[in-house]
Amino acid sequence: MVSAFILIKYVFPDNESPSASSDLSELEESKPLPIPPLLEDLDPDPNKSEFHLTAQQGTSEILNGVESETLGYNGNILGPVIRVHKGEKVKVKMKNNLDEGTTLHWHGLRVDGENDGGPHSGIMPGETWEPEFTIDQPAATLWYHPHMMEKTAKQVYEGLAGLFYIEDEVSDSLAIPKEYGVNDFPLIIQDRKMDASDNMEYSPNMKDMMMGLYGNAFLVNGAIAPYLEVPKGLVRLRILNGSNGRTYDFSLDNSQAFNQIASDGGFLEKPIEKSAVRLSPGERAEILVDFSQYETGEKISLINTDSNVYAASASNDEMDKEELMEFAVTNKESGVNEIPEQLTEIEPIEPKSAVKTREFVMMGMGTTLTINDKQMDMTRIDEEVDFNATEIWEVSNQGAGKNGGMAHPFHIHGVQFQVLDRDGNPPPANESGWKDTVLIQPKETVRLIATFKNKGVFMYHCHILEHEDAGMMGQYEVN
Numbered sequence: 164m165v166s167a168f169i170l171i172k173y174v175f176p177d178n179e180s181p182s183a184s185s186d187l188s189e190l191e192e193s194k195p196l197p198i199p200p201l202l203e204d205l206d207p208d209p210n211k212s213e214f215h216l217t218a219q220q221g222t223s224e225i226l227n228g229v230e231s232e233t234l235g236y237n238g239n240i241l242g243p244v245i246r247v248h249k250g251e252k253v254k255v256k257m258k259n260n261l262d263e264g265t266t267l268h269w270h271g272l273r274v275d276g277e278n279d280g281g282p283h284s285g286i287m288p289g290e291t292w293e294p295e296f297t298i299d300q301p302a303a304t305l306w307y308h309p310h311m312m313e314k315t316a317k318q319v320y321e322g323l324a325g326l327f328y329i330e331d332e333v334s335d336s337l338a339i340p341k342e343y344g345v346n347d348f349p350l351i352i353q354d355r356k357m358d359a360s361d362n363m364e365y366s367p368n369m370k371d372m373m374m375g376l377y378g379n380a381f382l383v384n385g386a387i388a389p390y391l392e393v394p395k396g397l398v399r400l401r402i403l404n405g406s407n408g409r410t411y412d413f414s415l416d417n418s419q420a421f422n423q424i425a426s427d428g429g430f431l432e433k434p435i436e437k438s439a440v441r442l443s444p445g446e447r448a449e450i451l452v453d454f455s456q457y458e459t460g461e462k463i464s465l466i467n468t469d470s471n472v473y474a475a476s477a478s479n480d481e482m483d484k485e486e487l488m489e490f491a492v493t494n495k496e497s498g499v500n501e502i503p504e505q506l507t508e509i510e511p512i513e514p515k516s517a518v519k520t521r522e523f524v525m526m527g528m529g530t531t532l533t534i535n536d537k538q539m540d541m542t543r544i545d546e547e548v549d550f551n552a553t554e555i556w557e558v559s560n561q562g563a564g565k566n567g568g569m570a571h572p573f574h575i576h577g578v579q580f581q582v583l584d585r586d587g588n589p590p591p592a593n594e595s596g597w598k599d600t601v602l603i604q605p606k607e608t609v610r611l612i613a614t615f616k617n618k619g620v621f622m623y624h625c626h627i628l629e630h631e632d633a634g635m636m637g638q639y640e641v642n
């Protein structure tokens with residue numbers, strides 16, 4: 164066991180600091196990274212699975228022995244990992260034990276509208292919702308979270324989020340780390356605003372409502388600055404940016420390069436060597452980090468080096484290069500030392516096959532956040548899409564306000580898409596696979612292409628949760 168003391172830089176965002184510009188440093192004993200349990204499949208049939216989830220209230224000790232009120236699925240905070248196989252018939256029973264309505268949305272999963280868990284699928288307190296679907300997409304790291312109108316930001320912040328893994332013949336046969344909690348680890352990254360009494364309450368101020376919430380502490384799987392013992396050799400990290408508003412550039416403190424092997428919707432064709440990976444809220448990346456050259460006991464940190472204008476102004480400079488967690492190398496072996504050259508094959512969707520191009524203009528002016536000049540209306544269908552049609556969605560960000568506006572992560576339910584171009588240029592290699600969320604910079608136009616193979620009503624929205632709740636969302640119907 165590693166017993167480590169780490170220094171947590173505890174920074175109050177401007178004007179909330181009890182004593183101006185105070186940089187309260189606290190000595191906190193580092194905790195081991197919590198590893199969410201794998202949820203038990205209650206159906207003995209190998210081609211079927213049944214999962215039970217309960218959304219419930221609880222408390223969690225986030226900082227300095229203070230119990231914060233949190234929400235979780237089957238626990239006090241976050242939820243178990245649901246792991247399914249392509250082709251499986253999945254049944255879920257989701258019980259709402261909260262004292263308010265919620266929904267359960269499968270982010271990135273291709274299901275019909277009625278099983279998608281969007282804002283129309285409210286589950287009232289005491290009720291159970293039972294979606295059913297067949298897994299019909301490649302291996303990927305997806306996630307689940309609530310999607311209740313105007314409550315999403317608060318409920319996710321308070322702890323409702325979990326991972327959803329799909330495995331298939333490709334992920335089964337690739338020689339990559341795949342032993343859950345041994346050489347294949349989930350990392351749910353979230354920032355939270357700890358108040359002066361070390362409590363993690365959702366209390367967004369006006370700036371948070373405008374820009375998305377930026378916290379003063381980082382959680383990984385619900386713990387502040389935890390450590391993880393890792394074997395020598397290759398280790399797979401499945402990273403979810405589950406934050407409400409913050410975009411991260413993830414890198415290692417010694418600048419060691421790693422290989423990105425998957426994006427939101429599954430494997431990239433080939434591993435992409437990178438020294439930093441940027442994820443906006445909702446996005447995922449799987450990376451392989453090589454720990455073979457370290458001595459037993461050596462420590463390497465995962466840090467955030469995001470230099471986005473707002474992040475820098477939201478907190479103090481200390482926050483620009485913040486430690487998220489630490490890896491402590493053990494004398495065990497991961498058993499995988501070579502990175503495969505080829506991971507999968509991704510058939511590009513031909514722009515010529517698109518029957519329609521739609522335009523989406525995102526705009527943010529103070530707390531008025533719109534897509535195509537409209538705010539979300541549950542009773543209005545904004546776009547009608549033909550069943551099985553391939554379409555190009557041209558999404559632009561008409562930045563407004565100071566700094567020329569801010570970046571917005573655009574997310575579409577019910578599909579995985581491909582990025583055709585960013586301002587006319589081909590996307591970077593790590594955005595050349597399947598995606599369901601894409602960050603769009605001020606004044607930028609991104610073209611996406613997708614085939615709409617599931618019927619029903621689906622959302623598209625900004626995945627900054629305060630923006631989504633403020634109405635930066637629309638609905639499309641596939642019929």
Ligand code: C2O
Binds near residue numbers: 268270576626
């Ligand atoms: Cu991650 Cu509409 O959702």
Ligand code: CU
Binds near residue numbers: 270574575
């Ligand atoms: Cu979604």
Ligand code: CU
Binds near residue numbers: 527571572625635
């Ligand atoms: Cu936004």
